[in-house]
Amino acid sequence: MKRILYSGTGLLLIALLFLAFNMSTGLLLTGARLDLTQNKLYSISAGTRQILAELKQPLDLYFYFSDSGSKELVPLRGYAMRVQELLKVYEREAGGKIRLHVVDPLPFSDQEDKASEFGLQALPLGQGGAPVYFGLAATDAENHARVIEFFAPDQEELLEYDISRLLQTLANPKRPTLGLLTSLPANGGFDVRTQQKTEPWMLVQELRREFDLQSLKPDTQDIPQDVDVLMLVHPKKLSQPTLYAIDQFVLRGGKLLAFVDPYSEQDSGAEYFGIQSKDKASDLEPLFKAWGIRLQPGKVVGDSLYALFDSSEEDGRPQPRPFSVGVPEAALSDEDPSTAGLEFIALSTAGIIEPVAGASSRFTPLMYSSDSAKAFDADGFDKPADRQQTQRNQELPSQRYVLAARVQGPVQSAFAEGIEGRKDGLKQAEQVNLVVVADSDLLSDRMWLEIRQDASGRQSPQPWSDNMSFVLNTLDNLAGSDTLNSLRSRGPYSRPFVVVDQLRRQAEANFTAKRFALEERLEETEAKLQELQGASTDAQKLNPEQQAAVRQFMQEKNRIRKELREVQYQLNADIDDLGRRLKIVNIALVPVLLSLCMLLVWSLRYLRRKSAVARRRAAAVEAAGNQAG
Structure with missing residues (x-):
């Protein structure tokens, strides 16, 4: 054999x-798969499978990627391959209700015209380069279309959520209904002080384009049944019937986005006998208590680390405004669709949200202050001088606070016995989904828009923060089904080189100070050299001592430049050394270890065979001796 x-x-x-x-x-x-990635990146969740099972008609997915025009974009090509693999999983799991078409839109082709017709964005590759398409278009039998204009690599954690949301919105094309209840002039109106008409906030105008917006009165006693999401903006001093209506709306499955505020700068306040009211706070205390959250009453966050800066300058330097907080990407949840992918959200005189001990609901922070934040009393905030005095007088401990949070899970009604005339309401709910933000000023135009003048001289509003994106992301997420809301970030596809990053940071920390010192010496040397040379326009008129000094400074300048190059080289020396070690491990060490293992296995087998031969010989000798005896 x-x-x-x-x-x-x-x-x-x-x-x-x-x-x-x-x-x-x-x-x-063909259909057998085994996904061994850490976050199951090439599998779909149970929520997506349910969305696929609920599709009533076949859908066509057109995945546009400029494969021939992106040869040099290696990271983008790798991400495109992962997107295509995930789309194939959708097609396979849909049981024939999804047809995937992979299209390479060549320049000046019919495919490129179709991609532009869908509204897909093309990534320009500079002057003369062909644009790169990387998006998805979905169509149904009636030629209704929904698109993902461009798959941004920095939002790959939400890839499954974005694709599933695209399918669900195409399968259910009706625009969700948004109910808006506010005590602020967000819808526009008439300013009594200026005697002028005010326009609606830009964010409200955008909401009208995205949703069927219904404005509700602050004294409403019932939330209409067709309202999918209820948005409360500075709900100030709501009556018990209105609170009960909100309570019942949430318990029957309605989604809620609430912007409460310990001190709303947009609240002009009411006048009582000619005296302006100082009460500019809003809260939903009885409802919050039942839902397992709490807004710290009368407390405003001041954050020296995340403070925005005033446009007016003092002593030539912009002055920080600690009560206007710019929350960076690092303090935003990267796992929630409301905040994932956002870079900066601006708030002003924001409050503090915290969970209630023993609550049955789940409290998920979405937005944090820095570790240097302090909680100040909102009583002395009427004038800028009062704010400065408040900040100087209070020496408070610093800590990190939650500025916005999502609440999900089972809750009880805030009105267990109902209210007068309404005793037959719901008492509890197994699953609620609501988002609470401890600031309402972030919705005003000044907190996210500025008017800029373009090249043609026209003035146009330009966003300088992600406030509107945060609101639209949250509303889109809440307006989706519970199945879609169950989808969360799958984690990053890319696996960063942690050791390399640590080495780079350590090298930069070691050599940055030296580099700065050398650059400072170089500037001083160049200044002295320029001073000598500037004394005379003709170098020949310099006396021998000055010429010698010039030569000395030139040599010093060249020597410092050489040291700077050496420092720059040493910044990457440890990383290069790590690369060499990895090459040695991959090229030499692994084969050597495999060879040693093979030698060990061969040696063990050889010893076993030798031992077996020795035993057989001993048995043969013993058998021969027995026969002889």
């Missing part, structure tokens, strides 16, 4: 069997 295996015929037979095995597994096990 061994002779047959080691012969040419045996090797040919093994090769044929190997090819037959590959062909049979490829045909018989």
